[in-house]
Amino acid sequence: MGRHAQPRASMAIPRIFHSAPLASHQPLVLPQAAARHAGGALRLRPGDALVLFDGTGGEYPARVLRTGKREMVVTLDGHRAVERESPLPVTLAQGIAGAERMDFAVQKSSELGVVAIQPLACLRSPPLGAERATKKTEHWQRVAISACEQCGRNRIPGVPPVLPLRRWLTTLPPTAAGEQRWVLLPEGGQALKHLPPPNRLLLLVGPEGGFAPEEAMDITAAGFRPVALGPRILRTETAGIAALGAIQALWGDL
Numbered sequence: 745m746g747r748h749a750q751p752r753a754s755m756a757i758p759r760i761f762h763s764a765p766l767a768s769h770q771p772l773v774l775p776q777a778a779a780r781h782a783g784g785a786l787r788l789r790p791g792d793a794l795v796l797f798d799g800t801g802g803e804y805p806a807r808v809l810r811t812g813k814r815e816m817v818v819t820l821d822g823h824r825a826v827e828r829e830s831p832l833p834v835t836l837a838q839g840i841a842g843a844e845r846m847d848f849a850v851q852k853s854s855e856l857g858v859v860a861i862q863p864l865a866c867l868r869s870p871p872l873g874a875e876r877a878t879k880k881t882e883h884w885q886r887v888a889i890s891a892c893e894q895c896g897r898n899r900i901p902g903v904p905p906v907l908p909l910r911r912w913l914t915t916l917p918p919t920a921a922g923e924q925r926w927v928l929l930p931e932g933g934q935a936l937k938h939l940p941p942p943n944r945l946l947l948l949v950g951p952e953g954g955f956a957p958e959e960a961m962d963i964t965a966a967g968f969r970p971v972a973l974g975p976r977i978l979r980t981e982t983a984g985i986a987a988l989g990a991i992q993a994l995w996g997d998l
């Protein structure tokens with residue numbers, strides 16, 4: 745295990761999120777969607793090993809007991825108290841971009857350990873009605889869950905409801921001690937490596953078209969420090985991922 749305190753997730757054993765609380769040493773009928781996924785894409789058969797987790801911490805090694813047409817019964821062993829969380833909690837506040845870019849940002853930032861992803865409707869975001877915004881939020885939450893199944897995290901990054909950027913800024917509490925707020929801005933920002941080490945970080949990334957000037961003013965007024973990622977303009981999803989990778993390498997667990 746080297747310097748890593750927690751075991752790395754095994755690539756070979758499928759991991760499935762279960763939204764209701766789990767308990768050790770019990771047979772469990774998997775909900776239909778999970779059973780279909782486990783029996784279909786994952787090809788799990790009686791006797792096969794899997795790992796279940798419910799997002800409240802740790803995981804449960806399990807084994808398939810029976811498979812039916814639409815159901816699967818598994819038996820849980822003991823609880824294993826492993827986490828694969830970064831010591832640096834980062835929340836990604838992401839200006840909403842086009843569908844594939846957003847899915848990419850949610851998936852990759854979950855892999856890189858963010859504790860939450862706040863989708864923000866910016867002036868230059870594609871328009872999104874209230875109903876679609878709710879559907880989208882549910883979809884992004886599912887993307888975050890699959891990323892955790894795949895990468896070994898037992899804690900799911902939350903995806904709160906979409907908020908307009910400037911309304912969201914007014915909901916932020918005063919900055920806590922050791923907390924940093926950084927906004928990625930291609931012009932006028934400092935390089936990451938010259939910034940003070942954060943204990944907790946709120947990282948704001950603009951949509952495809954960037955922030956409107958009036959948004960940028962409100963953002964800096966809310967205590968966000970401008971951060972630049974070198975001389976090249978990155979796509980919004982690249983910018984967030986690149987920053988998260990560098991931040992985890994400098995102050996987290998990469």
Ligand code: SAH
Pocket residue numbers: 927928929930931933948949950951952953954955971972973974975976977978979980983
């Ligand atoms: N023409 C836009 C570019 C937007 S790129 C502009 O000038 O703002 C989309 C988002 O990615 C930006 O809002 C910013 O948050 C981030 N970004 C892209 N390249 C960056 C860089 N080199 N440094 C800092 N942030 C960057």
